[in-house]
Amino acid sequence: MAARPTRSPSKKQSPKYIFIVGGVMSGIGKGIASSSIGRILKSKGFKVTAIKIDPYINVDAGTMNPTEHGEVFVLDDGYETDQDMGNYERFLDDTLPSINYMTTGRVYQEVIRRERNLEYKGKNVQVVPDVPIEVIRRILEAQKLAHADVTTIEVGGTIGEYENILFLEAARMLKQKFPHDVAIVMLSYVPIPHNIGEMKTKPTQHASRELNSVGLQADVILARATVPLDQKRKEKIATFCNISPERVISAPDVESIYDVPANYEKDGLGDMLTEVLGLPKRKTDLSEWNAFARKVKNGNKELSIAIVGKYFNSGDYVLSDVYISVIEALKTAGFHNDSKIKLDYLDSEDFEDGKRELRSLARFDGIVVPGGFGSRGVEGIVAAVKYARENKIPYLGLCYGMQWQTIEYARNKAGLTGANTSEVDKKTPYPVIDIIPDQKEKMLNKNYGGTMRLGAYPCVLKKGTIASEAYGVKKISERHRHRYEVNPEYIKQLEEAGLVFSGRSPDGVLMEIAELPKEVHPFFLGTQFHPEFLSRPLSPHPLFLAFVKAARAHKEKK
Ligand code: GLN
Numbered sequence: 001m002a003a004r005p006t007r008s009p010s011k012k013q014s015p016k017y018i019f020i021v022g023g024v025m026s027g028i029g030k031g032i033a034s035s036s037i038g039r040i041l042k043s044k045g046f047k048v049t050a051i052k053i054d055p056y057i058n059v060d061a062g063t064m065n066p067t068e069h070g071e072v073f074v075l076d077d078g079y080e081t082d083q084d085m086g087n088y089e090r091f092l093d094d095t096l097p098s099i100n101y102m103t104t105g106r107v108y109q110e111v112i113r114r115e116r117n118l119e120y121k122g123k124n125v126q127v128v129p130d131v132p133i134e135v136i137r138r139i140l141e142a143q144k145l146a147h148a149d150v151t152t153i154e155v156g157g158t159i160g161e162y163e164n165i166l167f168l169e170a171a172r173m174l175k176q177k178f179p180h181d182v183a184i185v186m187l188s189y190v191p192i193p194h195n196i197g198e199m200k201t202k203p204t205q206h207a208s209r210e211l212n213s214v215g216l217q218a219d220v221i222l223a224r225a226t227v228p229l230d231q232k233r234k235e236k237i238a239t240f241c242n243i244s245p246e247r248v249i250s251a252p253d254v255e256s257i258y259d260v261p262a263n264y265e266k267d268g269l270g271d272m273l274t275e276v277l278g279l280p281k282r283k284t285d286l287s288e289w290n291a292f293a294r295k296v297k298n299g300n301k302e303l304s305i306a307i308v309g310k311y312f313n314s315g316d317y318v319l320s321d322v323y324i325s326v327i328e329a330l331k332t333a334g335f336h337n338d339s340k341i342k343l344d345y346l347d348s349e350d351f352e353d354g355k356r357e358l359r360s361l362a363r364f365d366g367i368v369v370p371g372g373f374g375s376r377g378v379e380g381i382v383a384a385v386k387y388a389r390e391n392k393i394p395y396l397g398l399c400y401g402m403q404w405q406t407i408e409y410a411r412n413k414a415g416l417t418g419a420n421t422s423e424v425d426k427k428t429p430y431p432v433i434d435i436i437p438d439q440k441e442k443m444l445n446k447n448y449g450g451t452m453r454l455g456a457y458p459c460v461l462k463k464g465t466i467a468s469e470a471y472g473v474k475k476i477s478e479r480h481r482h483r484y485e486v487n488p489e490y491i492k493q494l495e496e497a498g499l500v501f502s503g504r505s506p507d508g509v510l511m512e513i514a515e516l517p518k519e520v521h522p523f524f525l526g527t528q529f530h531p532e533f534l535s536r537p538l539s540p541h542p543l544f545l546a547f548v549k550a551a552r553a554h555k556e557k558k
Helices: 030-043 083-092 104-116 127-146 165-177 202-213 231-241 257-266 269-277 287-298 320-336 358-363 378-390 400-412 437-444 466-471 488-496 542-557
Strands: 016-022 048-054 072-074 080-082 101-103 150-155 182-189 220-225 248-252 301-309 339-347 366-369 395-398 431-435 453-461 475-482 484-486 500-504 511-515 524-527
Touching (some): 030 257, 030 269, 048 080, 048 083, 072 083, 072 475, 080 083, 083 320, 104 127, 127 150, 127 165, 165 182, 182 269, 202 231, 220 231, 257 287, 301 378, 301 542, 320 339, 320 542, 339 542, 366 400, 366 542, 378 400, 395 400, 395 542, 400 431, 400 511, 400 524, 453 511, 466 500, 466 511, 484 488, 484 511, 524 542
Parallel strands (some): 016 150, 016 182, 048 101, 048 150, 301 339, 366 395
Antiparallel strands (some): 072 080, 431 484, 453 500, 500 511, 511 524
């Protein structure tokens, strides 16, 4: 069946809001739940937009350490946000603006700015109701900007914490104002303790009471568990959480996040939400999405790709969340190349202290070096880049990965021994990567938050290169997040040594893509920007497609 065109329910239909809140504990997939709800409603032909609320004081996610908070996802307009915004863009196949992301810090900053501007006209400005009012103002503005029939609002954290209480108060106030237009979905966790071997609903009952204590009642409960819920558990949750058993949706572990929408639909979530919100009944059509979800797991060819990075380890755990958009972009490109991508996360420091031999890279069909900051592990990165170049293994460098690709080339092919980035070595004889002039002052003034070169910028491609062939157009737009660039003073030398700058800013000053000609290396390409932010399941990114294609060819040749 053809995809249903987006249309408004009716002229008179008021906009609808769905708050997604978490019970029992964090980390059980609120972001994917929100994204999946959005996808289901979009597939019914409703216009959907998605908001994320992070209760941190940080004004944006840009100042948070990735090993603590995960990936920093950059929007077109340059706002540095949480990785869930990436999930929303991928699931909704839409570009979201910065108004759709807010933190406690951002909200307070705005309230204080208004107070300083006398916009409260001399009255006392109070935490309640003025802070929730600002939260609601932002929600309504996001809805208006997107002309959304339905706006999903994911409230970070867990019910019962101090941190998100003002956001829950905003939900309560909005519901009081528009009782028929606001739904509350609680994502809860239903554990099966090892020693008991039985699914326990008590924590969910407590979470539901906590929610009641802030004046909210869940309309739907998504019960996360390792396995599907049986009817008995559904009834128990229903009785003690004050809803009907049909409103308890089973949300078991699934093989891939892309299976979640179909899984919710098994319990009829889409129709349930439209019923709660008084939206017209429409058929859910996830056929295109589900075809993707099926194939992403079952691609014909398996390709082994190494991600060589520096933000993997935290204590005894490996954190792949830091590179989630890179991983999703690779998987998506695999799907569109009929390949299943198998990823290995290699900590670049292991190449420095001999824990891992460079030769171990030989078995990979492709190597990716993603973005990063600072000096730890960079010599390991440069060694891996050199290995990929000399052994003709397809290489994709993203931001820092492109900068280290350039440094490697400078050191080993352009005779610039000791070349470096001034981010790591201020005294290097050859700063082939140097700070962007307008960033220097910001650094001197310790003006760090939200001041990098951020967001979408145009880039012009050079004809006859891998990049221009991959994109098939002359001018592109990609998202950025960096302070350093290829130093214009070394461009000529690097070009003479054979490196091709196949993408530049329209004024020709900033090098956006570096690559080697096809005759020299099948795929040795790096981008100053982050293409991973624009890859979507149903519209993959051309550079990731080209990289995976090269990895496939490399495997076939091996
Ligand atoms: N640290 C580098 C810079 O600031 C690269 C940043 C990145 O990889 N996002 O330019």
